[in-house]
Amino acid sequence: MKKVLIITYYWPPAGGPGVQRWLNFVKYFKEFGIEPIVYVPENPHYPLIDPSFEAEVPNDIEILKHPVNEPYKFAKLFSKKKTSQISSGIISEKKQSSIEKLLLFIRGNFFIPDARVGWVKPSVNFLKKYLSENSIDTIITTGPPHSLHLIGFQLQKETKLPWIADFRDPWTTIHYHKSLRLTKASEKKHKKLEAEVLQNADLISVTSPTTKKEFQEITQKPIEVITNGYEIREKITPNLDVKFSIAHVGSLLSERNPSVLWNVLSELVSENEKFASDFQLTLAGTISESVVESIKKQGLKDNLRLLGYVSHSEALQMQHNAQVLLLLEIDRPETKAIIPGKLFEYFAAKRPIVALGPNGSDMKQLISETESGQFFNYSEKKKLKSNILQLYSEYKKGALGVNSKNISKYSRRNLTKHMAEVIQKVAR
Numbered sequence: 001m002k003k004v005l006i007i008t009y010y011w012p013p014a015g016g017p018g019v020q021r022w023l024n025f026v027k028y029f030k031e032f033g034i035e036p037i038v039y040v041p042e043n044p045h046y047p048l049i050d051p052s053f054e055a056e057v058p059n060d061i062e063i064l065k066h067p068v069n070e071p072y073k074f075a076k077l078f079s080k081k082k083t084s085q086i087s088s089g090i091i092s093e094k095k096q097s098s099i100e101k102l103l104l105f106i107r108g109n110f111f112i113p114d115a116r117v118g119w120v121k122p123s124v125n126f127l128k129k130y131l132s133e134n135s136i137d138t139i140i141t142t143g144p145p146h147s148l149h150l151i152g153f154q155l156q157k158e159t160k161l162p163w164i165a166d167f168r169d170p171w172t173t174i175h176y177h178k179s180l181r182l183t184k185a186s187e188k189k190h191k192k193l194e195a196e197v198l199q200n201a202d203l204i205s206v207t208s209p210t211t212k213k214e215f216q217e218i219t220q221k222p223i224e225v226i227t228n229g230y231e232i233r234e235k236i237t238p239n240l241d242v243k244f245s246i247a248h249v250g251s252l253l254s255e256r257n258p259s260v261l262w263n264v265l266s267e268l269v270s271e272n273e274k275f276a277s278d279f280q281l282t283l284a285g286t287i288s289e290s291v292v293e294s295i296k297k298q299g300l301k302d303n304l305r306l307l308g309y310v311s312h313s314e315a316l317q318m319q320h321n322a323q324v325l326l327l328l329e330i331d332r333p334e335t336k337a338i339i340p341g342k343l344f345e346y347f348a349a350k351r352p353i354v355a356l357g358p359n360g361s362d363m364k365q366l367i368s369e370t371e372s373g374q375f376f377n378y379s380e381k382k383k384l385k386s387n388i389l390q391l392y393s394e395y396k397k398g399a400l401g402v403n404s405k406n407i408s409k410y411s412r413r414n415l416t417k418h419m420a421e422v423i424q425k426v427a428r
Contacts, residue, residue, distance in 0.1 A: 002137045002427045003035045005127070007152060009116055009145050011040040012057055015050030015309070017250070017341040021168055021207075021228055022142055024412040025419055027058055032420035036061055037136070039127065041068035041119060048286070052311045066126045068119040071111060101181065108180030112189050113171070116145040124154045131159050137427040142166040144174075149197040156200065162426045165201035168228075170211050175255070175334040194218070203426050205419070208362045210337035224422050227366075228341040229410040230348035238320040238349075243280035244395045246354065246388075247322035249315045250342050254288040255330050258356050260378050264385045266298035268392075275392060279303050284310045284318055319349035323400055324391055329357035331378040336360045347372055347407040352391055352400065356384070372404040 006026065010018035026036045042065040057063075111117050139161050141152035149165050156163040171177075171194045172187075182190070198204060198219035205224045206212050212223045241247075246265075269276040281300060284307040295304055310318065319325060325346045329335045339362050346353050353373025357363050364375040376384045394400040408414065 001030075001033055001035045002423060003037065003135060004029075004138045004140055004423055004427075005037050005039060005131070005136045007039045007123070007127075007139065007141045007148050009041060009044065009119075009143075009148060010046070011038065011044075011063075012053035013049050013051045014044070014046040015048035015053070015312070017228070018144070018168065019050075019053055020312075020341060022166075023053060023056060024229070024231060025416050026061060027056060028413050028416035029420060030058075030060075031413075032417050034420050034423055037064065037134075038062070039064040039066070039123070041066065041116075043067050045070045048309060050311050052313050064127075064130065066119075066123055068116065068122075070118065071107075071115050104179065105181045108182045109186045112186060113150075113193055114145040114147050117147040117150070120147055120150045120154070123151045124158075127151070127155055128158060131155070131161070136161060138162045138164060138423055140164045140166060140423075142168060143171075144169055146171050146194075146197075149201075150193065153197055153200055156202075162202045162428055163200075164203045164205060164423065164426055165197055166205045167211060167215075168207055170214065170334075170337055171197075173214055173334050173337070175330050175332055175338070177334075203422060205422065208337045208339045209365075210360070210362050214337065224418075226415055226418050226422070227339060227410060228344055229412045229415045230344040230407075231412045232348070233316065236316055236320050239317075241280070241282075241321050241323055243323070244275070244278040244392055245280045245282050245322045246324045246326050247282040247284070247318055248326040248328060249284045249310075249318055249345075250340065251286040252283065252288060252291045252328065253330075254290050255332075256328050257288070257291045257294055258328055258331075258378065259294060260381050261326075261328075261356060261384065262295050262298040262300065264381060264388065265303075266300060267385065268388065269300065269303065274396075276303070278392070278395075280305055282318070282322065283307065284315060316345060316349075319345055319351065322349075322351055323395055324388075325349065325351050325353050325373070327353055327355035327357075327363065329355075329361060329363065331356075331358050333358060333360075337362060339363055339366065343367075344407075344410045347404055347410060350402055350404055352402045354384075354387065354391070370404045370407050372402055372407070 008022050029036045139152050139155055141148045143149050152163045172190050195218055203222050205226050207227050212225050215223055281303050282305045329338055335358055355363055355375045359377055367373050367375045374387050
């Protein structure tokens, strides 16, 4: 049994996708010869809370905690709302107030690589003592926040232990990086830290092929693609919505606002009375006000159902109940590498997927490979409209469904097996 120290910021009761990857690895590791010890902040600032995840933490694992000092509680003195939005990743480039510009400038230039950088030094000191008293085979850090990789980098230098850096998202190519109002010096420092992490980790794991390609331009170290996945849950019984529901489960940030889709749906509602009567757009999660306003401006107010944040268990049930599942990514080259974790849960729900994203998106290959739906670029309005009409026609006939294939390799257990094999290669 190989012992691994997993350094993660997001851990139950944190909500959202950031917590699920390593929570699920930890759940299955012992089946594959890995004993996890998890290090998390004692007093974190989580923008989303979901107590339902706490029941999934195994009782037989060791969890280490150490306090973290974060700037968000002080930023709230300026604007509680804007601080919460920035912490959640909701950054508007078009209509930034003076307060938002100030907060973004401070966040981007005084806290590099991110607002949790103050946790690095105390964590290194705390974990050095722990490692001197306990036998560990491998250190693993997962980001974002990417400051956690600096903990792994320092521990590797001082202990000579093997270190795996796991990237759930890219670093300097993430879509909101340019929104942080960085000075040239700050941008240079980000690049330097990114390169140091990538060139010194013994192995790098990423969640998408595009991220692997980007990192291969920076490092010669081995890189493994281990995507996110879905959890097999036998208890979920679909109760299909009576309405022709198109459902999106998860955050819709200011820049993830598909005007072309709202326009297509608006046209269908105005052109077809039966469609207008049957159609329902269901959004669950943190939704930007600008997204809601765009939908209403297209005359879809009566078709819109806003649920706000729902627990993970509720989200899974919604996915199984929806007639159609919606997957959206920002229309930018920087988002080609983003594969939302919900995509894999959508696979498991076995409902037709309609996805929009940029040219070259990694999502397209996955959706094609699994035959789970259709992917569209933002310029493909006619094809998008035709697809939704086809889905609606099948719905009216009572024949709307999908026969997806090749999804089992994306189960959390199979992905954990892959990660365990990687750890066995690296462990001393």
